[in-house]
Amino acid sequence: EAAKTIQRTSFSTLVNESNDFACVVTDAAGHSLVQNTESIPSFNACLPVTVQHFLAVIGPENMNPGDVYICNDPWVATGHLNDVTVAKPIFRDGRLAAFAASTAHAPDIGGKVRSVVAKELFEEGFQIPAMKLLDRGEADATLIRLFRAQVRTPDQTEGDLWAQVTGLNLIEARVTELMDEYGLADLTAFGEDIQGRSERAMRAAMAAVPDGRYEAAFDTDGFEGRPLHYQCAVTVTGDRVRVDFTGTSAQIPRAINCTMTYTFAMVSYALKCALLPDVPNNDGIFRCMEVFAPEGTIVNPTRPVSVGGRMATGHYLPTLIFQALAPVLPEKVMAACGSPLWSIIQTGVDKRGRTYANTLFFNGGMGALPSKPGESCYSWPSNISNVPVELVERNTPLFVHRKALRQGSGGAGVHPGGEGQEVVFESESDTPIGVIFMAERLTHPAAGLEGGGPGALGEVLVDDVPADVRADHMLTRGQTITVRTPGGGGYGGGA
Numbered sequence: 250e251a252a253k254t255i256q257r258t259s260f261s262t263l264v265n266e267s268n269d270f271a272c273v274v275t276d277a278a279g280h281s282l283v284q285n286t287e288s289i290p291s292f293n294a295c296l297p298v299t300v301q302h303f304l305a306v307i308g309p310e311n312m313n314p315g316d317v318y319i320c321n322d323p324w325v326a327t328g329h330l331n332d333v334t335v336a337k338p339i340f341r342d343g344r345l346a347a348f349a350a351s352t353a354h355a356p357d358i359g360g361k362v363r364s365v366v367a368k369e370l371f372e373e374g375f376q377i378p379a380m381k382l383l384d385r386g387e388a389d390a391t392l393i394r395l396f397r398a399q400v401r402t403p404d405q406t407e408g409d410l411w412a413q414v415t416g417l418n419l420i421e422a423r424v425t426e427l428m429d430e431y432g433l434a435d436l437t438a439f440g441e442d443i444q445g446r447s448e449r450a451m452r453a454a455m456a457a458v459p460d461g462r463y464e465a466a467f468d469t470d471g472f473e474g475r476p477l478h479y480q481c482a483v484t485v486t487g488d489r490v491r492v493d494f495t496g497t498s499a500q501i502p503r504a505i506n507c508t509m510t511y512t513f514a515m516v517s518y519a520l521k522c523a524l525l526p527d528v529p530n531n532d533g534i535f536r537c538m539e540v541f542a543p544e545g546t547i548v549n550p551t552r553p554v555s556v557g558g559r560m561a562t563g564h565y566l567p568t569l570i571f572q573a574l575a576p577v578l579p580e581k582v583m584a585a586c587g588s589p590l591w592s593i594i595q596t597g598v599d600k601r602g603r604t605y606a607n608t609l610f611f612n613g614g615m616g617a618l619p620s621k622p623g624e625s626c627y628s629w630p631s632n633i634s635n636v637p638v639e640l641v642e643r644n645t646p647l648f649v650h651r652k653a654l655r656q657g658s659g660g661a662g663v664h665p666g667g668e669g670q671e672v673v674f675e676s677e678s679d680t681p682i683g684v685i686f687m688a689e690r691l692t693h694p695a696a697g698l699e700g701g702g703p704g705a706l707g708e709v710l711v712d713d714v715p716a717d718v719r720a721d722h723m724l725t726r727g728q729t730i731t732v733r734t735p736g737g738g739g740y741g742g743g744a
Contacts, residue, residue: 490520591612612628
C-alpha cells in the first residue's frame with residue numbers, strides 16, 4: 250500500500266514507471282521486517298544499514314515523533330548519490346517502536362550527471378549526510394532550497410522526495426494500527442519471530458549444500474581495452490556461508506566502483522534466489538552470510554572514488570555467485586543474464602527554456618534456467634521496468650522509430666537464453682541533447698551454463714556508427730541512437 254502511494258504521488262518515471270525505489274519496515278534497532286515486492290530487491294539489505302546509520306549519527310535520544318531523516322551517502326546507503334533514502338521513526342506511548350524507510354532514484358542529483366567517466370564522488374552530485382529533513386513535523390526549508398538549487402529538475406526531484414515521505418506516513422499509520430490491534434509495545438518481539446523463522450529456513454537451506462569451497466572468475470568490458478577482473482570463493486561450512494572477493498580488480502577512477510553495502514546486497518540476493526526464493530525477505534536471511542572484499546577493490550572502494558554507475562559492477566556479482574555454485578547446485582542457478590542494466594541519460598533545455606534530465610532503462614535477455622528458457626528483455630537482478638514508448642515521446646524530445654526483440658540474440662542451448670531488445674530513437678530537439686550511455690557486455694557476452702552458448706553482444710550506434718559508450722555525447726536534431734541489448738546465456742549442451 251505504501252509502495253503504491255509512493256508510485257502514484259511521485260513525479261518522475263524513474264519511480265512511477267521504472268519502479269526504481271523500495272520501502273521497508275524495520276524494528277527499533279533498524280533490522281528489516283518486510284519490503285514491498287515491486288521494487289529493487291537488493292535494497293532490502295541496504296535500507297537497514299542506513300536506518301542503523303541514522304540511529305548512530307542522530308541518536309535515538311534525539312529522535313521525536315514527526316521526524317524524517319535523509320541521507321544519500323553511497324557508503325551507508327544504496328551505493329550512489331542518486332538514491333535518496335528517507336526514514337521515519339514510529340513511536341508508541343513515547344517509546345521508539347519501529348522505523349519506516351524508503352529509497353528512490355532521484356531524477357537528478359546535480360553534479361556532472363551520472364556518468365562512468367566521473368573520477369571522484371565530488372563530480373557526481375549533491376551529497377547529503379545523515380540529517381533531519383523534518384524535525385517534529387517541520388521541514389528544513391533551508392535544506393529544501395539548497396537541494397532544489399543543486400539539481401536540473403527541482404520540481405520532479407522535490408516531488409519524488411515528498412512522495413517518499415507520504416509513503417512513510419502511511420506505513421506509520423498502518424504499523425500503529427497493527428500495534429493497537431495486537432497490543433504490542435513495539436515490533437521487537439514480533440520482528441524476532443519473523444526474522445527467526447526466515448533465519449532458520451535459510452540456515453536449513455544452506456546446510457543442505459555440501460561443505461566446500463567453490464570458486465568462479467571472469468572478465469568484463471572494463472575501460473580503454475583493459476578488462477576488469479571479478480573473482481570469488483564461496484565457502485560453505487555447515488549452515489553458514491562466506492563469500493570472498495579476493496583477487497577482484499582494484500578500484501579505478503571511473504564510476505563503476507561498488508560500495509560494500511551494495512556488494513553485500515547483491516551477494517545476499519543471489520544466495521536467496523538460489524537457495525530460498527519463496528521465504529519472505531528480512532534481516533533473518535542475512536544472519537548466516539559473511540561477505541569479504543579487500544578494501545580498495547571495485548567491490549569495496551574507498552572514498553572519494555566515483556560510484557555513480559555501481560550497478561555496472563554490482564549486477565555482475567549474482568552471476569559470479571551462480572557460476573561458483575553451478576557445480577554443486579546445477580538445478581538451482583541460471584546462466585548469465587544480459588545485464589548489468591543499461592541506461593541512457595539525457596540532459597538539455599526543453600521548449601520552455603527549462604533544464605531537464607531524464608533516464609531511460611533497457612534490459613537484456615535473462616539467462617536460461619535448468620527448467621526453461623530465459624525470459625526476453627527481463628530485468629535481473631535489478632527488477633527495473635522500461636518506460637512505455639508513449640511516455641518517452643511525451644517526456645523527452647525523442648521519437649521512437651522501433652522497439653522490438655532482437656531475434657536470435659539469446660544463447661543456444663537445451664534451454665536458450667532470453668533475447669535482448671532493439672530500440673531506435675531520433676532527436677527532435679532544436680537544441681543539443683547531452684547523452685550519456687551506461688552499457689556493458691559489448692565485448693564480453695553473457696556466458697551459458699552446462700554447455701549452453703553465450704548470448705549476443707550488445708551494441709550502441711549513433712547514426713548507425715558504433716558509439717564509444719565510455720564517452721559523453723551530444724545529439725542534434727535528426728541524429729539517431731540505436732540500442733541493441735545483450736542476449737542471455739543458454740543452458741544445456743546445445744552450444
